[in-house]
Amino acid sequence: MKPRGGHISDSCRPISEILSRIGDKWTSLIITRLTEGPLRFNELKRQVHGISQKVLTATLRGLERDGFIERRVEPTVPPAVEYSLTPFGRELAEPLMALTRFALVNSQRMEAARQAYDERNGTPFTEASKPRRPMRLGMN
Amino acid sequence: MKPRGGHISDSCRPISEILSRIGDKWTSLIITRLTEGPLRFNELKRQVHGISQKVLTATLRGLERDGFIERRVEPTVPPAVEYSLTPFGRELAEPLMALTRFALVNSQRMEAARQAYDERNGTPFTEASKPRRPMRLGMN
DNA sequence: CTGAATCCTTAGGGATACTG
DNA sequence: CAGTATCCCTAAGGATTCAG
Numbered sequence: 001m002k003p004r005g006g007h008i009s010d011s012c013r014p015i016s017e018i019l020s021r022i023g024d025k026w027t028s029l030i031i032t033r034l035t036e037g038p039l040r041f042n043e044l045k046r047q048v049h050g051i052s053q054k055v056l057t058a059t060l061r062g063l064e065r066d067g068f069i070e071r072r073v074e075p076t077v078p079p080a081v082e083y084s085l086t087p088f089g090r091e092l093a094e095p096l097m098a099l100t101r102f103a104l105v106n107s108q109r110m111e112a113a114r115q116a117y118d119e120r121n122g123t124p125f126t127e128a129s130k131p132r133r134p135m136r137l138g139m140n
Numbered sequence: 141m142k143p144r145g146g147h148i149s150d151s152c153r154p155i156s157e158i159l160s161r162i163g164d165k166w167t168s169l170i171i172t173r174l175t176e177g178p179l180r181f182n183e184l185k186r187q188v189h190g191i192s193q194k195v196l197t198a199t200l201r202g203l204e205r206d207g208f209i210e211r212r213v214e215p216t217v218p219p220a221v222e223y224s225l226t227p228f229g230r231e232l233a234e235p236l237m238a239l240t241r242f243a244l245v246n247s248q249r250m251e252a253a254r255q256a257y258d259e260r261n262g263t264p265f266t267e268a269s270k271p272r273r274p275m276r277l278g279m280n
Numbered sequence: 281c282t283g284a285a286t287c288c289t290t291a292g293g294g295a296t297a298c299t300g
Numbered sequence: 301c302a303g304t305a306t307c308c309c310t311a312a313g314g315a316t317t318c319a320g
Contacts, residue, residue, distance in 0.1 A: 012189065014247030015172070015240050016165050022239070023163005024312080025156050032155070041282055049152065052314055057283060067253025078281040079320085088249065095238040099162070100155050102235045107154030109228065113207025164292080181302050192294055197303060218300085218301040 021066065022096060026051050026059050031085070032100060034069065035093050038084035068092055161206065162236060166191050166199050171225070172240060174209065175233050178224035208232055 022028050026048060033039060033047045045056055060083060063069045068089035074080040085093060162168050166188065173179060173187045185196050200223060203209045208229035214220035225233060 011244060012169055014250075015168055015243045017247070018243035018250070019163050019168045019239070020165055021163075023159050023165075025160055026313095028155055028159045029152055053283070054285090054315090055313055058313090065254050065257040066250050067257075073282095076281095077320090079283090081282060088246075088253070091246070092242060095235065095242045098235040098238055099159070102232060103154045103158035104151060106228075106231070107157070110154075110158070110206050113228070114205050117205040117207075166293095185302095193303075194295090194305090195293055198293090213302095216301095219303090221302060 021062070022092075024059070026055060027063065028096060028100060030056075030059060030063070031068070031089065031093055031096060034083060034085045034089070035097065038072075038082045041081050041083070044083060063089070161202065162232075164199070166195060167203065168236060168240060170196075170199060170203070171208070171229065171233050171236055174223060174225045174229070175237070178212075178222045181221050181223070184223060203229070 022031070029048050029051075030044065033044060039047065041056070041060075044060075045051060045053060048056065051059075060069065060071070064071050067086060070084050070086050070089075072082045072084070074082065162171070169188050169191075170184065173184060179187070181196070181200075184200075185191060185193060188196065191199075200209065200211070204211050207226060210224050210226050212222045212224070214222065
């Protein structure tokens with residue numbers, strides 16, 4: 001922080017940025033898979049259950065752009081593309097895996113907290129939450 | 141597949157879940173502020189620059205529900221509400237802060253990687269990215 | 281096999297106004 | 301002060317189709 005005030009938003013930007021990056025529902029799972037070794041596109045797609053090809057592609061592009069993964073194209077036919085973590089990506093993986101571990105270890109604790117909360121107060125939030133549930137669930 | 145395979149999706153659910161929770165652009169910033177002590181609603185709103193009051197409320201509710209923060213109402217008039225991390229929240233804060241630190245330390249490295257990438261390939265992604273930018277930017 | 285392009289739906293978030 | 305309640309819009313993500 002500086003003289004006075006602290007310019008919090010300055011230091012916040014990169015935080016929000018990277019947290020959005022890894023918080024996007026798929027990135028962490030992809031990184032996790034890749035920590036165990038390089039994978040080809042469809043291997044990755046199979047291991048990350050439920051991700052669509054479009055989103056996988058987009059996510060991989062983003063990670064490549066940020067320098068976390070490397071994309072190697074084997075010029076065969078049909079082409080074989082291999083994705084792997086860069087050293088930078090492995091650095092990211094470390095704190096990320098720590099968080100991931102936390103999630104795994106404490107998932108039931110969170111669930112319990114939620115149920116307790118929902119018991120004290122009305123279940124979901126607004127209380128006026130309709131019996132909704134039409135929602136298209138993504139099978140692919 | 142069956143016996144073999146490891147049930148990846150089972151272990152993935154809590155990961156995606158918590159990562160979405162903390163990856164939602166504001167949560168990490170809120171937790172970060174709260175690691176330094178309890179704060180009242182508007183103090184928090186002021187410290188987390190740019191967050192709207194609606195989103196702050198919703199985020200705090202979610203964190204309370206998951207057991208990460210506690211909400212204490214001082215029955216004065218006007219009411220004073222204080223938010224603080226629970227022990228569970230402090231546990232979460234640890235790996236979260238590690239990631240946060242990573243983001244801070246490496247933000248320029250990411251930026252550099254991005255510029256390098258954009259130089260090799262066309263700037264943003266689709267190449268056909270319109271000169272867009274009308275987008276309402278949120279001032280509050 | 282590895283994507284790119286399109287279309288469509290939904291959830292997240294922002295602005296604003298109002299209340300105990 | 302600390303929220304609720306609306307309205308609205310965009311970006312993320314899914315389904316599907318096409319191609320090198």
